Amino acid sequence: MSAVPNHILPPGAWKAVVVHWYFSSRDRGYNFSHVSAMQTLEALQHALSSMDPPQLRVLVVSGGVAVGGLLMFYLLRGRKARTIPLGDGWWGPGEKPQSEDENIYPFLVKTSDEEIQDLYRRIDQTRFTDPLEDGCFHYGFNSAYLKRVVSYWRDQFDWREQVKVLNKYPHFKTKIEGLDVHFVHVRPPHLPRGQAARPLMLVHGWPGSFFEFYKILPLLTEDPDGLVFDVICPSIPGYGFSEAPHKQGFNSLACARIFHKLMERLGYSEFYLQGGDWGALITTNMAQMKPECVRGLHLNMFAVTQGGLGMLLSLIIGPYLPFLVGFTREDVRRLFPYMEKNVYEILRESGYMHIQGTKPDTAGCGLNDSPVGLAAYLLEKFSTWTDFQNRSLEDGGLERKYSLDDLLTNVMLYWTTGSIVSSMRFYKENLRENPNSRVDGRMAVYVPVGLAAFPCDLLHCPRPWARRKYKNIRSYSYMPRGGHFAAFEEPQLLADDFKQFVKKVENI
Numbered sequence: 001m002s003a004v005p006n007h008i009l010p011p012g013a014w015k016a017v018v019v020h021w022y023f024s025s026r027d028r029g030y031n032f033s034h035v036s037a038m039q040t041l042e043a044l045q046h047a048l049s050s051m052d053p054p055q056l057r058v059l060v061v062s063g064g065v066a067v068g069g070l071l072m073f074y075l076l077r078g079r080k081a082r083t084i085p086l087g088d089g090w091w092g093p094g095e096k097p098q099s100e101d102e103n104i105y106p107f108l109v110k111t112s113d114e115e116i117q118d119l120y121r122r123i124d125q126t127r128f129t130d131p132l133e134d135g136c137f138h139y140g141f142n143s144a145y146l147k148r149v150v151s152y153w154r155d156q157f158d159w160r161e162q163v164k165v166l167n168k169y170p171h172f173k174t175k176i177e178g179l180d181v182h183f184v185h186v187r188p189p190h191l192p193r194g195q196a197a198r199p200l201m202l203v204h205g206w207p208g209s210f211f212e213f214y215k216i217l218p219l220l221t222e223d224p225d226g227l228v229f230d231v232i233c234p235s236i237p238g239y240g241f242s243e244a245p246h247k248q249g250f251n252s253l254a255c256a257r258i259f260h261k262l263m264e265r266l267g268y269s270e271f272y273l274q275g276g277d278w279g280a281l282i283t284t285n286m287a288q289m290k291p292e293c294v295r296g297l298h299l300n301m302f303a304v305t306q307g308g309l310g311m312l313l314s315l316i317i318g319p320y321l322p323f324l325v326g327f328t329r330e331d332v333r334r335l336f337p338y339m340e341k342n343v344y345e346i347l348r349e350s351g352y353m354h355i356q357g358t359k360p361d362t363a364g365c366g367l368n369d370s371p372v373g374l375a376a377y378l379l380e381k382f383s384t385w386t387d388f389q390n391r392s393l394e395d396g397g398l399e400r401k402y403s404l405d406d407l408l409t410n411v412m413l414y415w416t417t418g419s420i421v422s423s424m425r426f427y428k429e430n431l432r433e434n435p436n437s438r439v440d441g442r443m444a445v446y447v448p449v450g451l452a453a454f455p456c457d458l459l460h461c462p463r464p465w466a467r468r469k470y471k472n473i474r475s476y477s478y479m480p481r482g483g484h485f486a487a488f489e490e491p492q493l494l495a496d497d498f499k500q501f502v503k504k505v506e507n508i
Helices: 011-027 034-049 053-076 113-124 143-155 159-166 217-221 252-265 278-289 308-317 329-335 338-349 351-358 360-369 371-384 388-392 404-417 420-430 491-506
Strands: 104-107 171-176 179-186 198-203 229-234 271-275 294-299 449-453 473-478
Touching (some): 113 143, 113 159, 113 371, 143 371, 159 404, 198 252, 198 278, 217 229, 271 278, 278 294, 278 420, 294 491, 329 338, 351 420, 360 371, 371 388
Parallel strands (some): 198 271, 294 449, 449 473
């Protein structure tokens, strides 16, 4: 008789599981002490370790039947979907006036000799630090490669030409809740006869911008098969050309409300949404606020942290009997070993989040004053978040997927607008409280959802976990390649997946 391994999870993983289970249980209103939680988990580990494979299978199957019965009972209760109250806000300076200008104005990206000369002067005064031998990108942006990037920036990058690229598509601004909200609006140039363009909002994250979508825009607005979209790409307030909030508390919920008002002002009562990073949270909030307006929600980054005992069992059983917990072999490959891929890797990559979630203005002072410091801070993310393996390369693999012109254009959007500090503040505003305890963290999403799981993104969320929050998943795709910045890195893959999702929603 072959025994089940003594450690169904690695020894260190049990503490992490207990911490997750303990806090998620408390968030749901259960009052477990950490001692009883640890004792329960230790007893469970001991019991499972002593079972042979047939016994374990019987336990899991019988437990699955019981859970299935409870789930069926829950579904048959006819529970009505809740929504987040829309509310209102004022983020401009001073008191809210009696009325607000609701007109939409064209906007043009501009530059000047003074702006460019100031950039060159600051670059010329940079003090570089020598890198460690063979340090590659394990300590952050390798300064030897940074010198090469800065040399290109100083002597070859043409900001005036990139401004022309930015102005390739129409830009606009409109005042909403006291803020000048910037957006790019691209309509199909050749709409087939009898076809209607479907409204679509694309929302970026950090450290990105609306420019991330420039390569996917023609793929969504020009389609010989007739599936075309009327695309709106707003800048999150505090990012790029959107005015920064003047008051504390501007989080993803406030942004979602503003973007709903933007779509209403543009005359759209129903539309699709797509987002990654902060854009995924903002668009999810939009679907929770006014689901009747959202025809479909497509995400290329999604994480569900509240799982309780079900998630615990899937972590225990998943590596050995994945089909019993709804995992595929690809889920197992991407998830395990769990502690290495989902705890240690995130710890290596999330120092910035703690800084920006606590004291963004302090670190932001230096980044707002030094263009080279800003470039290193931002571009390091485009290296590692594209593929963790890039840390072992001297150049961080940056130019494997991106051009320096595109990367530096994104940096310039932060530099010329002085928006790095306000963009970093968005972390503090969203991490003021436990995200799982916030109203949107305790609420499911019921609109049609499409999920694109890119293999090199920061976290992998299997479909069974995603269903805990997204109740109406129409498509779930294991993307063949790509990381965190999907639209920027793999525009064709993302566009194709989004279109197949829309076809499923509309039964085309």
